[in-house]
Amino acid sequence: MKDIRHPAHHRSRAPGRLASLLLVLAVMLGLAGGTSTAATDAAAEPTRSTVRVPARAMDAVAAMQPSWNLGNTLDAIPNEDSWGNGQTSKATFEKIAKEGFRSVRIPVTWTDHQSATAPYTIDATFMARVKQFVDWAQDSGLYVVLNVHHDSWQWASKITSDHDNVMARFNSTWTQIAATFRDEPRSLLFEGINEPQFENATEAQKTQFLNELQLSFHKIVRSSGGGNTTRILSLTTPFGSGDQAYLDELYKTITSLNDRQLVAQVHFYSWYPFSVNVAGGTHYDATAQKHLDDSFAAMHRTFVARGIPLYIGEYGLLEYPNHFHPTRVERGEALKYYEHVGYAARRYGITTALWDPFAYLNRDTLQWRDPALMTWIKSAWTTRSGTASFDKVFVPKSGPVTAKSLTLNPNGTKFRGVWQGDTKLTAGRDYTVSGNQLTFTATALTRLVGDREYGVNSTLQARFTSGLPWNIGIVTNDVPVLTNASGTTESFAVPTQYRGNDLATMHATYADGSNAGPTDWTPYQEFNKAFSPDYPNGTIVLTPEFLKTLRDGEPATLVFHFYSGSTVTYHVTKSGSSVTGTVS
Secondary structure, eight states, X not given: OOOOOOOOOOOOOOOOHHHHHHHHHHHHHHHHHTSOOOOOGGGGSOOOOOOOOOSSHHHHHHHTOSEEEOOSSTTSSSSTTTTSOOOXXXXXXXXHHHTTOOEEEEOOOXXXXXXXXXXXXXXXXHHHHHHHHHHHHHHTTOEEEEEOOTHHHHTGGGGGTSHHHHHHHHHHHHHHHHHHTTTSOTTEEEEOOSSOOOTTOOHHHHHHHHHHHHHHHHHHHHHTOGGGGSOOEEEEOGGGOOOHHHHHHHHHHHHHHTOXXXXXXXXXXXXXXXXXXXXXXXXXXXHHHHHHHHHHHHHHHHTGGGTOOEEEEEESBTTBSOTTSOOSSOHHHHHHHHHHHHHHHHHHTOEEEEOOSSSXXXXXXXXXXXXXXXXXXXXXXXXXXXXXXXXXXXXXXXXXXXXXXXXEEOTTSOEEEEEETTEEOOBTTTEEEETTEEEEOHXXXXXXXXXXXXXEEEEEEEEESSSOOEEEEEEEEOOOEEOOEEEESSSEEEEEEOTTOOEEEEEEEETTSOBOXXXXXXXXXXXXXXXXXXXXXXXXXXOHHHHTTSOBTOOEEEEEEETTSOEEEEEEEEETTEEEEEEO
């Protein structure tokens, strides 16, 4: 995943001058002789992994479930701590193993740690650091997947215009990696290239170039000897895509190699509109669910059912969780997605690796940033949990309290009842159930909203016969109130009284019905890209990216949608660099 944080100042590491000269000489000699080179002293003694690896690749990959990514670390540009995760220690891998993960994917970007010209020598100090990570992970009882990561778009993507140099660099890189790790146990897997992409390439060229890279990767590793002759190798599709045409091409590549120690890899970040909240993708709805079911079924049908293991090397949501910006994806909807991923992985026999750039594990404290979210993810590894149509019930303050309903999604479990803390609510008096419709009575809601302050007044739990309970917030709300405003294309915010509401999306059009905003293929603009709620300051921010795309002098009609179902219409007009906003 191309996931870049704001870079921090960092002093680069480099080997001593003598060591560098010796390494360059060794690499040159090794390449000339067809063997690898950049193995450091640390590489001479392979780690003693505590993992017992099954002989069959299918069984070994199954034993890797669940998996976790050490993202934004060795793949960071230019250095390990450039994207805010500091220096990794062995304790990180011990924590991951203790939490129940069985494997770790270690993405590595080699670009800034090797010469940019032949023989493309990898810095010895950096190689030793990579090996230290690999050994720490295996010492902690974890399988390891080691790869070539952001190099895919930094230089490998230029193969269309610089074919020979790209192939030479790719081959040299893998020759050196293979030599360094040739005697590591089979608990170490190699992944040829992450999310390969090719500039200005046709579909046929993408197939051709990726085939060339992956066949060369396979040949280099297998011919390097030692443990690499039977090491499990991961091959992938363009961009790590799960599109059926790409899966079919990958299947052809794998079967052509007649090698039983190969694994197919793709990445999965859910239905795109839901993953980033664009085009009205505010809920984990039937479309998003079908996308997951169809994707996992295709992976299983194309590979697993034919005896080839499938590793989802990255999964998650593209913009959730994000602890530095307002959340794009509503929490309960995100929980439904993670629950579904866990179930589908078990149903289809697929191993999944959570992409964690910084969003889940706090690398400084080695504590989960959101323990409840991780509890939900971990529960899905082994069992289903029931959910509901939403995780809130909205009770308008402006009118009398009336009964409100949700639809239960048992997911194969059975509904047991509703609790508030340790107190079980009374069926019939506090709620009723008809089929899968759960209805809270007006009497119960009157008690639960209390003095009816805006916001969450009470939290209930719908409990099922297995899995985790589904939290339901009882919320007092009213239709939000927006007011007129003025500003510039660089700074404009709509004064907003949220009154117990959370913003879901923004619909933007002109009078002629055409879409307004940078995402011009849909009227529903992207959350945090075109607009963003500022709850503490009581505003909705319209971003410069959105405002600068507006037609000069032509009012745009904005309809703000809230998760309660409320909508509010607003008009903005740009005149040069000035912007005015008025309530409908």
